[in-house]
Amino acid sequence: MKEFFYRLFMNRRREKYWWINLLVPLVSIFLALIVGGIFIQSTGRNPFLAYRLLFNASGLIPGPYWRSSFAELLLSSSMFIATGLSFAIAAKGGLFSIGAEGQFYVGAVVAAFFGYSKPFAGLPSIIHIPIILIMVMLFGGFWGLIAGYLKAKRGIHEVIVTIMLNWIAFYLIQGWLVPTGGPMAAKVETGVSGTPYISPTAKLPIILSNTRLNISIFIMIAVSFLIWFLLYRTTFGYEARAMGHTAIYNMEAPKVSGVNTSKRIMQIMFLSGAVAALGGSFIVLGILSQFPPVFEGGYGFDGIAVALIGQNEPLGIFLSGILIGALRTGATSVQIARIPKTFPQIIEGLIVAFIALHELVRYLLLKLAKAKKSSVTEGSVE
């Protein structure tokens, strides 16, 4: 532990103004809120009211209905964290995956299938849930592996393949598996549209009574830690990061050192798919209890934003996942201020924009830091 802090701080201290790097994301969030506020003001609505409503209902700030909104916050955060990590794993390895959306779908539908179908549905939760999660990760991982295989063996750009696979997943699920008459559709006589409801043994255990909050957030804490461990404490992560850093050079440095990059690319994409699919399973096992006929997605694409705000680091993604989860949880309440509930997405996008502008943010902060310093020294001279 001592060593850990030594590394974290002693190391950074070598660089002058190292703390600015930590400040950049925070300042970006702050600036995004300001710009968002100005935008609301300019459309003739009250930004202060909007933010008060937003944050009161977000689950971040204790208040009257805090318990339930806090639960909802963590519920949605766990899905954002999953898709965010999925993007980041690939990005660390030098791969640009837009595939979390499709993998999320795959995860959701696989979770529904193993949640309701027979031999499994009778098992006790303690066996049933792990089986579901393993199957979800296998299928999601496979979905990611397709892009990884084509990249590694055929040199085909992963961006195209992941985009195409998103649509293929979407159409196969919503145009074949789930609609009435499809292999996974509930029997007409049950009156249920979409897949049948999952067995109670498949539902993720609730950890906060009278809310929907379940163990998914714990799962994501563990997964975030495991991914951090994998990336920074293992030879696999070491190789993956080396590949990511040298992607513009065709990963030549790790290659000449004997790293089997094509095997790693496939493993990375598998892992990336598996984690995104895990997020998809949460929506079925913890919220919807089935795969509905109309499935509202978007978690996969938001995952990219989550990962970028979290600087592709597991801890950062965990925090930014909580932030985005909070914005989404509070979203519906802003309608009281006559603001559409998609407003938080503007904030989210603006945060990402300021992250992209980190050079500018850094520049401003540095100027601020230097100005302050010089005024302090001047003061002491007097």
Next chain:
Amino acid sequence: MEALGVRNIVKQFPNVLANDKVTLSIEKGEIFALVGENGAGKSTLMKIVYGLYTPNSGEIYVFGKKEDIKTPQDSIKLKIGMVHQEFMLIPRFTVTQNIVLGDEPHKGFVFDYLRAISEVREISDKFGLKIDPTEKVENLPVGIQQRVEILKILRRGAEILIFDEPTAVLTPEETSELFKTLNALKQDGKTIIFISHKLNEVMEIADRIGVMRRGELQGIVNKSETNERELARMMVGRDVVLELPKANVKAGDEVFSVSNLNVKNTKGILGLKGVSFSVHAREIVGIAGVEGNGQAELVNAILGFLKPTSGKISINGKEIKLITPYNMRTRGMSYIPEDRKRRGLVLPFRARENIIMGQHTLYPFSNRGILNDKEIDAFATKKLQEFDVRPPDIYSKAESFSGGNQQKIILAKEMSLKHNFLLASQPTRGLDIGATEFVYKMLVEEKKKGIGILLISLELSEIMGLSDRILVLYNGEIVGEVTPEETTEEELGLMMLGLKRKERVQ
């Protein structure tokens, strides 16, 4: 008449004072050489003159007038041209497109390619620099690429021509060809600034010589009044004898061999034709040749990046069926790559991370896939000391080290891998004298330890000084096999251009 004057130029980079109050005056029609070690600040000074860098302070005079040069556009207008050390060419463009870029013949906004071609022909005839205007630059050998660079600036009407280490990639013949061109340009009344660290060349071509060390101008001397030794002392600040300490040890068993190797390069052209040779323990085999004559294909075939169409590669007498870097390395190969930044290092990784690459999966650096930081740090600390890497900070990122220290990190890494064959591909490329000496010492020590070394180099002096046997590569073929005792640089140069062949020494 003064063509170019710089007064009190100061340039501060974040970590280093690159130019410290440099004042120079260069006469019209002379060849002025600027010498100094890598990092002495000579390139920086010229990049300031060319408008690529902005100085912190100081003034520049061009033909007697004080000028404010902020961008290359400004310097081009003032008839200053620069041939950069790393060629500023676009490989996918044709010769003509490269030459006219930035000042294109046009009809309205339409690019007049035909007129551009004829203009290029015209200018190449005028200066006697032959070239095919419609060929793509990526298909040209380095010497011709340099010709494209020279034509580029001549077409812009440059009167002051700056050459940054122009001979680094040339053969002796190409170099003397270049010198002829330079002299002809001088006769034309052009002013030439020649940056180099090769003193023999400077003594041959320059009229006056300015010596730089650590950002400061040490002095300016007339060629007639100086010698290489004095220049070297001014450059390094001490007496240098760049000795090539040859160790006469008896070669042992064969450690590496290729036989009848045919390799197609990425363009589908046979880049290596029926190449066979072997390397023995305690032996340095030098591969001489002009860049682009099969060196890249040879290295990439040995690494498995290019699949040979026929032939075999063996280590320790055993043929390697499936050639991958991993298979080669586990059977005893180490590799000093020709391109440090691309192949040798992961630049954003710290020194400690770079130094274990390739052995990170081995005990004690990792156990069952989990890294052991303590062991890695201890190892890295030890190695940085042993190889005198400065600063000896294992947490610094590789990109923050100087070129010579980066190379030392690579050496430390490669030498600590278990190996008995070393593939050293241009191991001193872009290094200063100190680091070059270090590499030479390393190679000889390796040899004494019993390691067989394949040394691929473009520097003839290096090949001559270190090798026990020399193979000459021309156009993908081995056209000669000689020992340094029985040959001369001139003879090697002829073979490198394919003008002479020499039978294998039995």
Next chain:
Amino acid sequence: MQLLNLAIAMMLDFAAPILLASLGGVISESSGVVNIALEGIMRFSAFFGVWGSAVAKNQWVGLLWGIGIGIVVGAFHAYITVKWAGDQIVSGVAINVVSLGIITYFLELIFKTTGYSPSVPYFGSAANRISLTFLSKIPVLGAFSRLTIFVWLSLLLTGGLHFLLYHTVLGLRIRSVGENPTAAETLGVNVFKIKWFAVIMGSVFAAIGGAALSLGTMASFNNTGVAGGKGFIALAAMIFGKWTPFGAMLAAFLFASAQVLQFILQATARGIASQIPSGFYSALPYFLTIGALVGVVGKAVGPAADGIPYKKES
């Protein structure tokens, strides 16, 4: 024969927005700036196009508004990626995400709805189509007898962009900046200006593509349907077409043909074929795209300096 013409016309209609956005990607990436914001830009301009058309009761004004917002968003992307050398992917994602939130906001603010905008004057109405009646009876060419302006624009701009990139001074400079900005800089090419121009131009192309989505065959803005991933398909078409205008056209046509084929198969399926679930038909174009990549196109190599922020050493 009539059916063939209809199918071709349908294909062209479907391809136009994708092709236009894809061309936008080609010009931007030729200068070395990756633009994954095509999707967001299309969404922006689709909405502003409808808004403009509603305000002025004229579809041309709508198109101009769409182009206008394209310039604004392009300038935003250029400001981040060129001026501040920001990460191009991050900036693109920012635009995509903002577009999702802000357009709904505007839709509510201006049209008091979060679903469909009201219908506005558009280019697809019978009167506004470009009529070339003399062609209508000829096979194949008949498909071109009643197209919208967007199809013609997409075809013309493909040729135009090819000409620009490969036969003009500006095009040479744009490509040089995407290949080796430092070399271009040393020859006096203003790298930053060129990049600004290419990014904004690219954004304008994508914006025209976006306007095609709401003012082409549709007459309103559908909040859930626009751009519905077409911007990403355009991105894929650009890579598929190896970063060239005609390549992008080929890719867009291939994809659109697969879509039309899918419609026809689904509509005309008999016997066992009609038993195949619609999802398979819908997924067909995407399968075919991957198949084409695996089978024919293979590895694509973009401009050498694509995606790498350019910073002038100082």
